[in-house]
Amino acid sequence: MTVQMSSDTETTPTSASDDQGGVTIQLDGKTAQVPLRDGETILEAARRAGMTPPFSCEAGNCGTCMAKLTSGTATMRVNDALDDDEVEEGYVLTCQGTPDGPVVVDYDC
Numbered sequence: 001m002t003v004q005m006s007s008d009t010e011t012t013p014t015s016a017s018d019d020q021g022g023v024t025i026q027l028d029g030k031t032a033q034v035p036l037r038d039g040e041t042i043l044e045a046a047r048r049a050g051m052t053p054p055f056s057c058e059a060g061n062c063g064t065c066m067a068k069l070t071s072g073t074a075t076m077r078v079n080d081a082l083d084d085d086e087v088e089e090g091y092v093l094t095c096q097g098t099p100d101g102p103v104v105v106d107y108d109c
């Protein structure tokens, strides 16, 4: 008798999808939504959505790209512009912030 071991070699990647939910961007009274891409910053997502968000240094130093997360969270690679209170209120440097999941970002706040 042959006993066949389970051959569950077809694994499903859990993080291979580049569409993990939406990035909703509100800017100049307009709203756009794009699928979230792994590792993409909010600023990059806003540009991909065809918007022209404000930015300058793109290094986390100036605060020009600042926006407020009204839903969801993001992780900033560098933050040399916002103080702790602003971060607690939901403000994010969009040039450094990568969404942790679906987010709504308001540049008009």
Ligand code: FES
Pocket (backbone or CB within 6 Å): 054, 055, 056, 057, 058, 059, 060, 061, 062, 063, 064, 065, 066, 081, 093, 094, 095, 096
């Ligand atoms: S563009 Fe300067 S902190 Fe984002």
